[in-house]
Amino acid sequence: MSGSFTTTTARNIFYGGTLFFLLVFLALTFQNEQIIPQRDQREMLSNPQIAAGKKLWETNNCVGCHTLLGEGAYFAPELGNVVVRMGSKEAVKAFIQSRPAEGVPGRRSMPQFGFSDQDLDNIAAFLDYVSKINAAKWPPNVQG
Ligand code: HEC
The missing domain is CATH 1.10.287 (Helix Hairpins)
Structure with a gap:
């Protein structure tokens, strides 16, 4: 053979x-x-609010702790679908605003960024935009 x-x-x-x-x-x-x-959907980035939110995302190093559609650090929850997970942009804004300035004792937690109302609207608009990107069903579940 x-x-x-x-x-x-x-x-x-x-x-x-x-x-x-x-x-x-x-x-x-x-x-x-x-x-x-x-x-x-990149033309949506010409929306000034979404663009300003993206800038906040970049300049505050959110990606140093979080992932966005799988990219970033695995320390904190995935935020690509956070608006869906938390139910609304309002809930996301309330969470970011409510972080204690002194942090959570005993562990490295989500910082208080001291965002203005305008900043909160912008970052929420950006995260809402990201949640609508057709990312081939990523993240695979609502927990991220
Ligand atoms: C130092 C690390 C760190 C940075 C930087 C950080 N976060 Fe977080 N974030 C966390 C942690 C940890 C949690 C989980 C809740 C907690 O422990 O406070 C969290 C939770 C969240 C949540 C809620 C997620 C959920 O599903 O419960 C949102 C929204 C969020 N962060 C947005 C942001 C945004 C926007 C930025 C940038 C402006 C940012 N984070 C920067 C650490 C961080």
């Missing part, structure tokens, strides 16, 4: 396999190119 596996067979498997997976790769690339523009 091993005698029938010739150099030509090996070469054909190599070329055939390479061609097959190249075609799979091209088909998936083509499919992605079709889908991604439909999912792209």
Whole structure:
């Protein structure tokens, strides 16, 4: 049996396999190119409130503790779907506002950022925007 596996067979498997997976790769690339523009919601970032919230998100290093759609630090809850989890933008704002300035004794907790009402509206608008991104069902459950 091993005698029938010739150099030509090996070469054909190599070329055939390479061609097959190249075609799979091209088909998936083509499919992605079709889908991604439909999912792209970046024009929403031209909304000044959402843009200001994104700026707050970046300048306060929320991602140093939290993940956003899976990206970031795993110290604190995922926030990509926090508006859904907490039920409303109001609940998210109330949570951020209510953090004790002195922290929670005995552990590193969510800081008090001292945001103005305007800041709270902006960060909540940004988190609401993120919760509506079509992220292929990520995070997989409401707990994040
Ligand atoms: C030093 C780490 C740290 C940073 C920085 C941080 N957080 Fe948090 N956050 C936490 C922790 C820990 C919790 C979980 C509740 C607690 O222990 O206070 C939390 C909880 C939350 C929650 C509630 C999540 C839930 O599902 O209960 C929201 C909303 C939130 N953070 C928003 C933010 C935003 C917005 C920023 C940036 C402006 C931020 N956090 C920055 C640590 C942090």
